[in-house]
Amino acid sequence: MKVKFIREVAAFASADHPDLFERDGRRWFPVGAIMEDPRAVNHVILGNAVPADEECEIAANMTPEKMKTAQAAQEMALKGIEPEDRQRYRNGEILGYDEDGNDIPGPNWIEPDDTDDD
Amino acid sequence: MAKMQTKGAVLTYDAGGGGAAAVAQIVSFSHSGAETETYDATTIDTSGSGREYLASGFTEGGTFDFTLFFDSELAGHKLLTADVTTPAERDYSIQLSGGTAMAFTAAGISFGFQGDMADGVKADVSLKLDQLMTYTT
Numbered sequence: 718m719k720v721k722f723i724r725e726v727a728a729f730a731s732a733d734h735p736d737l738f739e740r741d742g743r744r745w746f747p748v749g750a751i752m753e754d755p756r757a758v759n760h761v762i763l764g765n766a767v768p769a770d771e772e773c774e775i776a777a778n779m780t781p782e783k784m785k786t787a788q789a790a791q792e793m794a795l796k797g798i799e800p801e802d803r804q805r806y807r808n809g810e811i812l813g814y815d816e817d818g819n820d821i822p823g824p825n826w827i828e829p830d831d832t833d834d835d
Numbered sequence: 836m837a838k839m840q841t842k843g844a845v846l847t848y849d850a851g852g853g854g855a856a857a858v859a860q861i862v863s864f865s866h867s868g869a870e871t872e873t874y875d876a877t878t879i880d881t882s883g884s885g886r887e888y889l890a891s892g893f894t895e896g897g898t899f900d901f902t903l904f905f906d907s908e909l910a911g912h913k914l915l916t917a918d919v920t921t922p923a924e925r926d927y928s929i930q931l932s933g934g935t936a937m938a939f940t941a942a943g944i945s946f947g948f949q950g951d952m953a954d955g956v957k958a959d960v961s962l963k964l965d966q967l968m969t970y971t972t
Contacts, residue, residue: 722854726856727854727928728855729938733853743935746854752852756850760852760854760856763910763914790859791911794857794858795845795847796845797843797845813843814840814843814932816843816932818843818932
């Protein structure tokens with residue numbers, strides 16, 4: 718069963734793939750890498766990849782819309798977006814958090830209302 | 836020296852072939868129970884009243900526990916419950932905000948969920964570590 722990664726995906730020690738590269742002391746699958754594994758369909762279901770063969774397409778059984786939803790959810794999870802900030806992320810108000818946990822402003826950033834005590 | 840924020844931390848697991856995927860909707864996590872094993876080495880001729888302890892040379896890996904808003908239809912959460920029904924070792928990694936990833940292998944999983952009128956449905960997950968976490972040293 719084959720999948721094609723749509724984002725860079727961190728690799729665990731068990732990963733064995735010719736395209737793996739190193740960054741920040743960790744190995745990564747590059748965008749476009751094809752993985753063949755009996756459990757590879759999980760990467761489609763979880764939004765890391767798209768099917769790269771018919772077996773995987775059948776196993777995933779997902780419409781393009783469902784895949785898009787899974788990919789967006791995985792992107793937020795990988796960035797550690799907290800449940801209460803998800804809508805702000807989707808709206809483009811934030812891109813994520815910096816190392817201090819502060820919001821990284823997005824293109825649709827809204828300045829917080831300092832007068833709001835809540 | 837820094838104070839690391841919980842916000843932005845990411846827990847990932849091996850979703851297949853050694854590729855990582857993030858576990859969504861986590862609200863808290865903790866790693867505990869890692870300790871070097873010791874034994875009571877006190878003998879009747881031990882001097883003084885204090886008991887003697889020595890390291891056995893083994894270390895208990897402990898557990899990694901987390902709580903999440905449970906979505907029974909979410910594929911990533913189904914992967915957790917699949918490990919309950921079909922036991923399997925799985926690699927995990929916790930990336931603290933601004934820090935390096937610390938990896939570990941879960942030999943087993945404990946899972947349960949609960950609801951409260953004043954809260955969303957939450958699941959408590961406990962992972963039993965196989966050997967030790969790869970701490971940042």
